[in-house]
Amino acid sequence: MKHIKKNALIWLITLFIGSSVMISCVDDFGVGDAFLEKQPGVDVTLDTIFSKAQYAEMFLWETYKYMNNGHSTYNCMNSVMVEALSDVVHSALGWGGVASTYYPGMHSEAGNGNWIRDKFAFIDGSGRKGIWDTVRRCWIFIENIDRVPDMDNAKKSRLKAEAKLLMATRYYDALCNFGGLPLVDHASQTGEDYKGGYLSAVNGEGEFVAGRATVEQTAIFIDNLLQQVIDEPAIPFAVSNYTSEGGRLTKGGAYGMRARLWWYVASPLFNSEQPYRQYDETPVFPVGLGDDVDPLLRVWLGSYKPELWDKCVQACKAFFDANAAAGTPYALVQPQGTTEGDYRRAYRSAYYARETTEKIIEVRGENNGNSDGEYLREWGSNVPGNVSHSGAHAPTVEWFNMFPWADGKNYDGQRVYNTANNENLDVFAGRDPRLYESMLVPQKRVDEKWNTYQNKTIDCWIGGDLITGNWWFTSGYISHGFGEFKFVLDYHDYADERYVWGYLRIADLHLIYAEALAQTGANEAAIQELDKVRARVGLPSLKVNTQLNLSNKDVLINEILRERACELAMENSRLYDLIRYKKQDIFCSPLHRMNIYAKDAQTGEKTTIPFSQMNGVWPNFIYEVEEITSYPRAWWTGNWDDKWLLSPIGRSEINKDYGLSQNPGW
């Protein structure tokens, strides 16, 4: 018995020690320090990314995602496009950032980076995307791409140039919204003094200056990046094969951006005898961090510099020359015929579609569950399809009035507003075809596919079948009398046409060229450029407006701005035009809406009868125009402050005391 017990003990001990070695039967078992090795993982490091051409490319493609796309929620104010701050549309979306915080004048420096509170983010935050992450990715790419073994040098050079141009677009976007910026010239590493600000001299030499560079330095920095792209032989002027390369940045984009950069910098916002606003209290800097720069130079050039307009003219000319030399890969999309429908299709293609000659820089939609965001879906994740029903961007009478008559003469239908319209003027007929692509107005004949509207006549007047038969008409879509049409279309074509955001299209460049020429006194040449854009939609020369003194610079500039609103509004364009020209008067004027009534054929009284009860006879109208009262903008009642022309930088970032200064007034 004793013997058995003793044996049992030995067995027990053996079993214990033995099993403890097997404690984790499948994996290796270490003892002591070796037991505490790091856990297994799948780590992706910089070395992995730049070990293979495919991975490196994926890294850059991902970076492309953060280019400015006015429909991306990164850039929207809680799903509202920034254009809702301009005069072409007014937002009726109560929960949207524009109506809830911007219109009441509630925005503050604390809100930058907040997904509903600012039109552009300086710092990332809850859904808003600043530019810095993208800039860092670009520098990482540029600094590391040479390590990739399976890629030839020409390709590396091309991709580097793309990264530089991508960075330049981000800097340009931020310049428009903030003025001068910290200039980042490399990807910072662990252990660097992060708080130090980044400015070095714009040409890669010179002194280290903390904080924000001046407007001029920032512009030169961007210009320098663009110059490097232009000088790079490996990057093509335009993509040769859209199927495999469509959407990638090109040398043409660099030429175009250069014209656009100097156009923006030369505009009165920065380029003026006086800054757009003085500081109430001059910013105080820590010693050595920003105190050697006049903070006003970060939002202003210091004086009026007319030569900048020449620079813009030269840049435009350089673009068009290079374009011609390359066989004109970029050109206005031209209509197939001369009907209104032809013009409309040409225009729609120009601003909306992929694979056209129009887009010099295009930005792919975000992934919205449908491959790579090729289509805008009615209820997709992209703005505006998900918010337009609620009138997120409901067009105003002001915009409506900007579109000329189809004969090229400026619109003058205002005379019948708020009258009995005894002359029976149909202000919806015979207009610039772009009107119908921009907003939904009553129309008798529609020669397009109108699935949503079931090929009906568009009787979107009060009492019309279209309004009473579709729930969204009553829920804000048509808040101001006209429905949003640009980009949302009829809620059906979405699924058909492959879409892309036109970050820079050639129509814009023609108009930029026109404006720069006008600014430098070449009015005749300016009108020629302008007319090219008008011609695409069948409009004759601006000169048919003989009542206008087009040799007057201001008159011509105003016409160019109006033309830009017809061509480019809702493409992050109109708001910035108002900002560039410091249009306080427009910002401060209340906007208008229209009640459209069909006239009773007999009595001439206003009615609410749908077209279906009119025996096919198109009615006459009565137009009641009134001030918009829902979600009024604070500055309509005299609370304007020029500080609104530039966005505030997040206070928490300025508090880091590395030389940032707030823009004046915030």
Place this chain on the structure above:
Amino acid sequence: MNIYKSILILSVLFVTTSVYGQQALFDKDSIKADLGFGIEQKLQNTSAAVSIITQEELKQTAAINLAEALYGRLLGLTALKNGGFSGDANYGPSLNVRGLQTLSENNLLILVDGVKRPIDRLSVDEVESVMVLKDAAAVALLGYQGVNGALLIKTKRGGQGNLNVDVSYDHKFTFDPQMADFVDAETYAKSMNEARFNDGLAAAYTEKELALFKNGSDPFFYPNVNWKEEALTNVGSEDRLNMAIHGSNKSLRYFTMMNYTGSKGMFKDTKQPDFDSQLKYSKANIRANLDFAVTPTTNMVVNVLANFIETNEPSSSNANDIIYQIYRLPASAFPIKTPDDVWGGDQNYTNANPVARIQDSGREKTHHRALYADAKLTQKLDFVTNGLTASVRLAYDNYSRINEEHNKSFQYGYVEYAGELGDTSKVNSVVYGDKVNNLTYNKWLGNQWRAAQFALSLDYQKSFADNDIQASLIYNTESEVGMGRYNTFYRSNVMGYMHYGLKQKLMLDLVLAANGSNRSYPEKWAFSPTFSVAYIFANNKEHSVLNYGKVRTSAGIQHSDYVPMNGIWLENYAGSHGNIVFKPSYDGNNWGSALTHYPLTSFALETAYKYNLGVDLRILGSVDVTADAYYNRRDNIMLKANDLNSWVVGRPDLYATQGKVESYGIELGLNYAKRFGKDFLLHSAAYLTLGSNQIVDYIEMPTEEYQSLVGQRVGQSRGLEAVGFFKDEADIANSPEQQFSQVRPGDIKYKDQNNDKVINEDDEIFFGYGGSIPETNFAFNLGAEYKGVGFNVQFQGAAGITKYLGTVGVWDCVKGNNNLSTHYLANAWRPNSDNASAIYPRLTTQDNQNNYRGNTIWNKNLNWTKLRNIEVYYRLPESWMKKIFVSDAKIFVQGENLLTFSNMKVMDPEVLGTSYPVMKGINIGASFKF
């Protein structure tokens, strides 16, 4: 506030003047403090701060699991009630010792028989004692994970006698769920009109429609549904059946047990032809704890617990989901079913209908399997030197949960008049979703983990003259492998323990520990020394006043292996959502697109400096007094350091070990137990703990000085200071501009803290307390027994906590079409009325950024006192029982959660939220020992 104060004062008075927890005071000589790895110290001699509770007192509750029996039972352990159904994983209170000590992890280590194991599935019946380990000396051997304190649970072991059989059965009726009350359809519709009026919008309902809501004559179009009544029966039940067989003989002591625990929820009409979706929980614990004397010098301990669980709930909606929908849905939302027999629902609420979810979505079952096994072999090595022992311990635990679903989807929709109101010929009938008649079957692995431990120790014990010496050398390794990647942790300890006792009066303890972990890799090892002293200045059972007195103090430097993310030292490029494809397309992933964080190169493990001073007294042979004061300081807390980093660099996350927190407090406990004559027994206990903390260093960029977290508590409540509500437009015009959203009369008016004439984020201040652990905790219990008839009552309370009132439907009302509580409506600012007593802002339908943010209205200081348990029992006289071979028999009635006194009336102050509610319980049961 007054109620809480008076109860507190009463309880303290009561205790100090007369009274007493357990039925007899602990025998400090036989009960031992367990410091882990078999190192035990007599309660009388220990220099560590511990408190203990035994089976006897645990059985006074009707708790469904062990954790639920711990409310207010242990001095220094804060147990806070959570919502949820009793079958939910991790059901039970949140447990904490000595408040928040750090900005990183504050969780308690829970050990069952010396091994880190979950507490939620243990039954009260299998537990012998629960001990809370509080100071540095108490947790010195527990490694990184014990740094915040520990709870040590000992299960029962075999004892005296040949063969003992214990049987008990309990049945608990649960009822009266603690839920808020909501308004009816008419009131809701009127309130919606009022909210829209407040917003400057047109009314949503006409008078005619309001009348239809009121008189209920058109229930499909103008419904008035009491969702609570339709979905819930308001009663549930719990059952516990326990059978234990235990005993001992010469070479074997055994305790074996089978415990069944069952619970049933309160969903209504769950029995469908093809399934039953009722909330159900059933669990069997089968335990065998064995002690073998293998040889006279060899002992072996084997503990095995097998744990089988099944739960049942509606498919795709767990208990909390259903309750959430009831909170959210107004009575007027839609009918239960439309005239076309389609479940009610609409575009806004989608398939929220709780009745449909219960009755027509199928059911989901879970099957849990767990095995917890450990064995320890101890060999006396007296042949080497007298008093030397070696032991080896091995533990292996594993768990898995398999989910099994029988699912179907239902259609939902609504009807509305397209023409005139009441014109049934023109009805717009909208239906969403697909109807699926057949249940579809799915199964998946819900969770799994495994853990193993291996420990070796060499122990030496010797007494000579007046000296007692004890020393141990311990080597321990543990592995923990959770579900998914980055969840494998290895830890290891090499420790030396030394104890010196002089004349049973002076005790010195020293622990030198080298703790290792791969979690904090590459900084794996840290050295943690702890020293403690106890001096027993009185120990005389016969003394007329002071029977026992001890002062003890401890100091230790300990560490945590906390890192904010696993693998933080690695450079890691991860993807993010979305991608851009240029043809030829890649496979759609976005692997390696951005650096997630700067890899950390300089490591310092979070360090805890802990001090404790305590006194234990026994007075008059019947009162135990324990008092402790502690001060803890945490250093090198790893924090997100983005504020050290400019956004301009492109912003990968950066971490730095810069946080510092100090925490401090006192614990005071009184226990009284006295027997008067043969038949009368009186006992009582009172506990009070006060504790707070303060952030000493933090990484931040406050705009205003008063916004610095330094000097504030961990989790300190922050927000704007409300100074009332805007009376009218003139009031708004005359007040500083509030920049969150456009304000209207009835919106909250805030104080301009920095006098810059605008109210924005810069005016947020700190106020109140933290939001998770109350700073004041107290408990009081009282019991008496006379001739076998006895009662116990136990109160527990807390104060010094600030919680955010954001519960949907209760405070987050009307906007987003949320439900509306009667409480809110009664206390809201109303247009055109005297709002002097209004507590809450106006009703609104909009996303009102001004009102709905942290402020002194929503962040409310809470306090409560709860009658946790009450018990009345009768021990049947022995003389009767002997005839049927029963040695002990007890029948009892127990109540739980029956009374709450609080400054929060509308909901349970501990469970603000939409989880499955806390219910009251009446338990009846009987136990027999054969």
